[in-house]
Amino acid sequence: MPCVKPDPEDKDAEPFVEIDPTGRYGRYDDLLGTGAVKRVYRAFDQEEGIEVAWNQVRLRSFSEDRPMMDRLFAEVRLLRRLRHANIIALYNVWIDEEGSKLNFITEVCTSGNLREYRKRHRHVSLKALKKWSLQILMGLEYLHNHEPCIIHRDLNCSNVFINGNIGEVKIGDLGLAAIVGKSRAAHSILGTPEFMAPELYEEEYTELVDIYSFGMCVLEMVTREIPYSECDSVAKIYRKVTGGVRPASMTKIKDPEVEAFIERCLAKPRARPSASELLMDPFFDGLEDDSSSSSLSNSAPPSAAAATANRTQQVAVPTGLD
Structure with missing residues (x-):
């Protein structure tokens, strides 16, 4: 399913350069980081009103590298299953067939690595x-x-x-x-x-x-x-x-x-x-x-944990990632 394109005529729209198929997540052009195989952009969850990370991999670059493709899909499959306050959470994932890109939305840590x-x-x-x-x-x-x-x-x-x-x-x-x-x-x-x-x-x-x-x-x-x-x-x-x-x-x-x-x-x-x-x-x-630090608890505060659970339960898995 191709990504929804922002409407350039809508002057009140957020300055997104890309929107996910559901219309919920919008990607900004701000690059948060790059890795060996993916680029990570600042994005926004319009439903929850929070910033998130939009991870993007150009699959065409690895079409001949099956082990690398397997590793990419393995990361997504793994993230789907994990729920812990000290593990980056996955919210959504899809493949942009038209652009040959794997996209997945994760929580963002504001201060980087x-x-x-x-x-x-x-x-x-x-x-x-x-x-x-x-x-x-x-x-x-x-x-x-x-x-x-x-x-x-x-x-x-x-x-x-x-x-x-x-x-x-x-x-x-x-x-x-x-x-x-x-x-x-x-x-x-x-x-x-x-x-x-x-x-x-x-x-x-x-x-x-x-x-x-x-x-x-x-x-x-x-x-x-x-x-x-x-x-x-x-x-x-x-x-x-x-x-x-x-x-x-x-x-x-x-x-x-x-x-x-x-x-x-x-x-x-x-x-x-x-x-x-x-x-x-x-x-x-x-x-x-x-007691002044909330970082030592084994789980997020109830409200945060509930919000994370709500978002992660909505992860849809595209064909090939099951």
Whole structure:
């Protein structure tokens, strides 16, 4: 079904450049971000009166790349099934056959991704960093305890998003995620090299690879430096990771408590704790007593949760995405 085109004669209309087939969502020309396969625009939900993100992928660019197409559709299928305060929510999805584009509407985090946000704000307390970390862990716990288990496989600070006005953090970009069965084992080599656990390279791993990546996220949040930035090639990163050599940025950590927590996350798979276990770590002691922050709850406030449920229940799945 082609997208509804804005009426240029209607002077009172919103300045949308595109409208979804239902007429509910309008896309602005403002680009929020670009990835390897998609562009994300600012958009508006006219029914709820909220800003949203309009994700757009030009399918023609990948018509000969079946694995990439499968990954794109896998992300949409995954998002449809997930309901958690720390996971980006999907509201609608459709294919524009005429323009050969896959479009999906997700919630938007107003302050962008955590990497850029941290770069903009150099002076952040350890307490704030712990709050962000705690929310990422709550999202991971949800994914890992999902039935079946979901492994993100590409967790890094550019795939974590934040609403800076309330300190709310959400995991996004699930295009490389794997759904695994009761064995909880996966086999493909995928991810961002600097954040990949050693066992990922060995093609035999579990959801604990996300905990390793989470540890690297905490390291980046603390140091404002991407791990292994001292390496000028993927091959050098690979040699250090598989050899158990820590990133040079670890030497910049001054707080022994922070260093010990990160080391727990980077431990060998058998010694590496689960997300649920890390949530009980003394590293987070005292945060649950901070009643001034709503970001520590496991779910959104009732009204927000209800609104999200109403929107996500209306997701229609185009042919090929079932």
